[in-house]
Amino acid sequence: AIRMTQSPSSLSASTGDRVTITCRASQGISSYLAWYQQKPGKAPKLLIYAASTLQSGVPSRFSGSGSGTDFTLTISCLQSEDFATYYCQQYYSYPPTFGQGTKVEIK
Amino acid sequence: QITLKESGPTLVKPTQTLTLTCTFSGFSLSTSGVGVGWIRQPPGKALEWLALIYWDDDKRYSPSLKSRLTITKDTSKNQVVLTMTNMDPVDTATYYCAHGTVQGSSGYYYYSYWGQGTLVTVSS
Numbered sequence: 666a667i668r669m670t671q672s673p674s675s676l677s678a679s680t681g682d683r684v685t686i687t688c689r690a691s692q693g694i695s696s697y698l699a700w701y702q703q704k705p706g707k708a709p710k711l712l713i714y715a716a717s718t719l720q721s722g723v724p725s726r727f728s729g730s731g732s733g734t735d736f737t738l739t740i741s742c743l744q745s746e747d748f749a750t751y752y753c754q755q756y757y758s759y760p761p762t763f764g765q766g767t768k769v770e771i772k
Numbered sequence: 773q774i775t776l777k778e779s780g781p782t783l784v785k786p787t788q789t790l791t792l793t794c795t796f797s798g799f800s801l802s803t804s805g806v807g808v809g810w811i812r813q814p815p816g817k818a819l820e821w822l823a824l825i826y827w828d829d830d831k832r833y834s835p836s837l838k839s840r841l842t843i844t845k846d847t848s849k850n851q852v853v854l855t856m857t858n859m860d861p862v863d864t865a866t867y868y869c870a871h872g873t874v875q876g877s878s879g880y881y882y883y884s885y886w887g888q889g890t891l892v893t894v895s896s
Contacts, residue, residue: 666835697875697878697880697882699882699883701819701883707888708868708886708887708888708889709819709868709883709886710886711882711883711884711885714873714875714882714884715875720884752818752819754819754882754883756875756880756881756882757880759832760821760832760833760834760835761821761881762821763818763819763820763821764818765818766818
């Protein structure tokens with residue numbers, strides 16, 4: 666199975682900060698990568714698919730980039746509602762695999 | 773508007789079989805390109821993909837759990853059922869079903885819509 670490694674595992678940031686999360690695949694996955702946001706006690710919410718395509722209704726402060734093995738999720742101006750855990754997921758090959766998550770906490 | 777909801781027991785004993793039902797609305801599992809998957813999340817841990825069933829009844833399973841999993845669909849009822857045999861305390865998790873969305877004509881699926889999840893505890 667393809668291993669997805671996120672960094673950092675957690676970070677502290679303030680409202681208004683620019684935040685970047687990295688996801689690395691153990692082998693090339695082209696652009697078949699999704700990002701999800703999960704808040705405590707809630708289901709994951711799709712933010713980005715195809716590495717850089719914003720899901721309908723997701724604020725434009727979220728953006729994704731990368732292809733092959735290295736990907737990033739950027740939140741350009743962190744809002745209070747963005748404090749959550751973020752997961753990347755590859756869907757290039759079975760089984761689909763997720764990163765271990767990055768928890769974004771209030772500084 | 774696409775919605776999904778999981779149902780099933782909240783507590784099962786070790787060695788028992790778990791049966792979970794995903795009831796959905798807003799789409800049909802007989803429509804070409806549509807899939808419904810199951811993903812689980814142990815408390816405080818990351819997400820783990822389990823299985824996916826396609827509109828044409830093709831199925832995919834996690835290799836590590838394949839011997840224990842069965843996924844089926846009832847198109848007329850808009851339901852997908854996941855069974856997992858020989859449950860163990862390590863299978864304690866929140867189980868989610870999700871709408872599998874194909875990326876263009878690639879045949880590759882991500883998950884656009886998720887159910888609220890159901891917590892299953894395995895304990896004697």
